[in-house]
Amino acid sequence: MKTVLVVDDEQAIRDSIKMILEYEKFSVLFAEDGPSAISRVQAGGIDLVLLDIKMPGIDGMRVLQVLRESTPALPIVMISGHATIETAVEATRLGAYDFLPKPIDRERLIIVVRNATEYKHLREQVERKTRIIGETQVMKDLLVLIRRVAPTEARVMITGENGSGKELVAQAIHRFSKRSAQPLIEVNCAAIPNELIESELFGHEKGSFTGATNQRVGKFELADHGTVFLDEIGDMSMNAQAKVLRALEEGRIERVGGSRQISVDVRVIAATNKNLLDTLKNGGFREDLYHRLNVIPIRVPSLRERREDIPLLARAFVEEVCTQNGMATKTIADEALRRLQSLDWSGNVRELRNTIERMVIMTPGPVIAESEIMTPQPAHRGKAADLIVEGLTFQEFKDRAEAAFIRKQLEASGWNVSKTADILQIQRSHLYSKMKKYGLERS
Numbered sequence: 001m002k003t004v005l006v007v008d009d010e011q012a013i014r015d016s017i018k019m020i021l022e023y024e025k026f027s028v029l030f031a032e033d034g035p036s037a038i039s040r041v042q043a044g045g046i047d048l049v050l051l052d053i054k055m056p057g058i059d060g061m062r063v064l065q066v067l068r069e070s071t072p073a074l075p076i077v078m079i080s081g082h083a084t085i086e087t088a089v090e091a092t093r094l095g096a097y098d099f100l101p102k103p104i105d106r107e108r109l110i111i112v113v114r115n116a117t118e119y120k121h122l123r124e125q126v127e128r129k130t131r132i133i134g135e136t137q138v139m140k141d142l143l144v145l146i147r148r149v150a151p152t153e154a155r156v157m158i159t160g161e162n163g164s165g166k167e168l169v170a171q172a173i174h175r176f177s178k179r180s181a182q183p184l185i186e187v188n189c190a191a192i193p194n195e196l197i198e199s200e201l202f203g204h205e206k207g208s209f210t211g212a213t214n215q216r217v218g219k220f221e222l223a224d225h226g227t228v229f230l231d232e233i234g235d236m237s238m239n240a241q242a243k244v245l246r247a248l249e250e251g252r253i254e255r256v257g258g259s260r261q262i263s264v265d266v267r268v269i270a271a272t273n274k275n276l277l278d279t280l281k282n283g284g285f286r287e288d289l290y291h292r293l294n295v296i297p298i299r300v301p302s303l304r305e306r307r308e309d310i311p312l313l314a315r316a317f318v319e320e321v322c323t324q325n326g327m328a329t330k331t332i333a334d335e336a337l338r339r340l341q342s343l344d345w346s347g348n349v350r351e352l353r354n355t356i357e358r359m360v361i362m363t364p365g366p367v368i369a370e371s372e373i374m375t376p377q378p379a380h381r382g383k384a385a386d387l388i389v390e391g392l393t394f395q396e397f398k399d400r401a402e403a404a405f406i407r408k409q410l411e412a413s414g415w416n417v418s419k420t421a422d423i424l425q426i427q428r429s430h431l432y433s434k435m436k437k438y439g440l441e442r443s
Helices: 011-023 035-042 060-070 085-093 108-129 137-149 166-175 194-202 238-250 276-281 287-293 301-324 334-342 348-362 394-414 417-424 428-438
Strands: 003-007 027-032 049-050 076-078 096-102 156-159 184-188 227-231 267-272 296-299
Touching: 003 011, 003 035, 003 184, 011 027, 011 108, 035 049, 035 060, 049 060, 060 076, 060 085, 076 085, 076 108, 085 096, 085 137, 085 301, 096 108, 137 166, 137 296, 156 166, 166 184, 166 227, 166 267, 194 238, 227 417, 238 287, 276 287, 301 334, 301 348, 334 348, 394 417, 394 428
Parallel strands: 003 027, 003 049, 049 076, 076 096, 156 267, 156 296, 184 227, 227 267
Antiparallel strands: none
């Protein structure tokens, strides 16, 4: 049974709402003022708050702000007998789920309460899937940094290997930010052809190019007052980079084929698995944009740097896969966990998650044993055909191919780094960076 907290100083209103909601099988609790409402929410167990705006002492708008900071996932519906459009807009801006005018319409109340409590349930499911799991010191440091940076408006550059969790970090920053009630729009720059990236980001006008049969709104407009997450930003074309820089500097964009300046208020989070400083030196990335984006650098550690977290991750993935597939709960044996910890995960957390899913599905019994582990093949040892693994993105395939090629050249030169760098026609420091990135070490 879902629990609704009704915050109103008028007993008649509280009793009326209680009668309606209890008939619909909701549990109803009361608070007569702001401080008691805050205290009751902090005690836990509340699924929804119906909050009056006009109350003695602390008014509802202030209570809304406090609750948004302490319990950002809790839906709050504002109610008022003196409702105006401006008040409703301000409440929404502060993070209210909805707004109900007095006298409260019974059918409207039931619909809003049902939708809001279901929204909380769905949001909790999403957050379970997007939570950052880890108890090692590097992960604790990462979580502290996320919490410190999220409430600010600072731009963030997230770096790390493929599959390490850069997207989860971006989602966490948005979730704990003041923009959390607004959209987080994600753009995978590596997955969009160069000729379409500008249209994807900024939109286009009808007839602006072949195939532009309708006007299109871009990601920056869709994310207005929210956050844009530019994943794999190192693969963005130079023309698009120039327009992104302008949007950051001026807070305005222009659709492809258009002439009208459109104001946008967005926070930008970027991510890359590349060394952008090397890309910058090679002329593949704008230095001014790099410095605009790299205000707060956050590096996500590889799974090899936090092996102690693998049992925690494995158990969480087992539970998640069982729930997803409607299977009876399974456990994973200690020897299997130790085996997983001993492996080198070139695909990091994503690869571990895929391995766990395969183990859960293929294990007929309730306990996943060590024998169920299919040892992942290191990307650098396979033939070219072996590099094509189902589920890999194009960027991940390119990384595996590059790792395989570099290892082969290192082995051919007896692991002489200087000689290999000459063969590859790159600087020795660049080769060392590549070796570190792909975990290439002499056996």
